[in-house]
Amino acid sequence: MAEEPIAVALRRAADLTAAGNSDAAIHVVRGVLDEHPTHSEAWCHLGAAYLDAGDAESSLDAAKQAIRHGERSWGYRLASVALMELGRRDEAVVSAREAVRRDSQDWRCHVALAEALGTDDPQESFAAACRGIQLANNEARPFEVLGDAALRVHDKETARRAYYEAIKIDPANQHARTNLVRLGRPQLGTTTTPAQAEPLVQVHLGRIEELGLWLALRRASIGLAIGSLVLMLVGMDETYSVLGWFGLVLLLFVVFVVGSAWVKFARGVPVKKTLLDHRMLAVAAGLLGLSSVLLIVWTVLVALGAQTLNPLTIVLVTSVASVVVAALAIWRRSHPK
Template sequence: MSEPIAAVAVRAAELTARGFPREAIDLLRPALAANPLYAEAWCRLAAAHLDVGEPDPALSAAKRALVLDGDHAWAQRLAALALSELGRHTEAVVAARECVRRKPGDWRCRVVLAEVLAAAPDTRREAVDEGREATRLAPGEARAYQVLGDAALRIRDWGTAEWAYRNALKLDPVDDDVRANLATVRRKRGASPAPPTGDALTAAHAMAWPALSRLAVLLVTGGLLLLLAGLPSPTPLLGWFSALLVAAVGLVLLRLLVRARRGVRRALLVLPRYRPRVAAATTMFGLSTGILAGWTVALFLGGTTMQPLVIAWLCAVLGGSVVVLGGGR
């Protein structure tokens, strides 16, 4: 009995590929009523229902395939897509991850995981990573590049999106959706600079964190020495040592920018937007240095107060605490 249903499944696959999924459904339903134990046919039915925009029966068919002997990874892919269409994002991600677990080297599993991850804002960056992995596993598949481009487009990573869409069009030049998305990316990229890639941000973070550690040592230790030296009342001479401390901070920052490559240098400038610990430490050290510079000028003009120095030192301590507790992560 498996031969007739197998032939029906092949015919249904041909109909779906030619753009007639409704006919495929009409062909499969009576065949499955007579032969309900053929998992591939259930998967074909689920795929056809997805093509006509019917996620509920698609999910039911995929679940039937999951309890039968067959390609469970395929059934998990179909279930994940149906769940995503139904708005059940968490369940869709679980199904897609299970698909990847079953077949980690199958690019189609990575594509489906990228698709469902891209549906929610908090998982879109992971969707880009999964899309990249799909293109690595299947460099000749246009669909893998399209999904990567779609995920990158959602996080406004114009550079990655353009690269992905261009590769997708090389493999499938007649895909109008990809062509339209590429035009959108080029228009957006012309209107605003592309955000740094994940690799550039990682490289910038690896360079910035040691520099922040050096600033912590400079500002905390230097500020403490200035406090001790300024008791009971600071003199203009102390202003020269305070100026040297401000200059040392400037040298650390200048050295960081000079050492960075062009792409990484731009990532350094926007790194606080993507790394909260870097933002917190940078803000505290910036306040500390600014207050210290103002206090230095006040000393040269005859000021004798120590309060600004205390505030600057406390800001440095707070920033240093962020650096120590952050541990470079």
């Protein structure tokens, strides 16, 4: 069986598992493994199918085979879920931590850790769920898990907003819908997205919205810091003719990142009230604003024929300071006391 047919077979197995036809999926993957017994991804698909069939023991055995044959993190995530099903929560946490260690940029690893920690360590579970959202805020699953974690730390408002975001991304998410009803939201229809039928009245920033703004501020500040450094390095060769245009592009990038984040997370929230209630956010926004104003000044000076890099030095320093403040704030909000 060639490599491309293997990929096709595994895709078919995944579709069968998602459709609830786990027996057929197991049959398909077994056919692959008969010819390629060391194919680690196939072992993971087999483990997922066994898990869907309710056979956690066989799923764990398949996950161990995947790990043995070099699977990077999926095998550990799968083993964590299987161990939880078997009631071996401590081992599940160890396996999930190893998945995070091996692939810290995969949101699914952090979600697995959040679920494994569960009620045993609700604060760390909440932190892991927050990290999952930082890596994949366009996926419903991290929001669903964050909602569960928020309930365990008795933060009903964050749980409500997390479930609401999960349903906006995946209107068929029954787990989020059920928990929203339990939290006091009216029953949501299955054919209408809650973004239209059940808008949340936004009068202040919740944890999710604040985290979204912080991520945008960090992204914009990093872009501004790197861009100003590039401008300084290029400017040393006195090639000022095109630098002004690059500065303009940099400014548009900052406006786009911050503006789109505000529209997504804080539309309808008074700016003055937000900055007064969130002092660190005001500091970071002020530093980013100062950097942007100085970049505008420098761009205008270059357009008028000036040849100076002095304002860029301050732009670099203030944008780096904004990055530091944003990184500290994100860490604090991902690790509630």
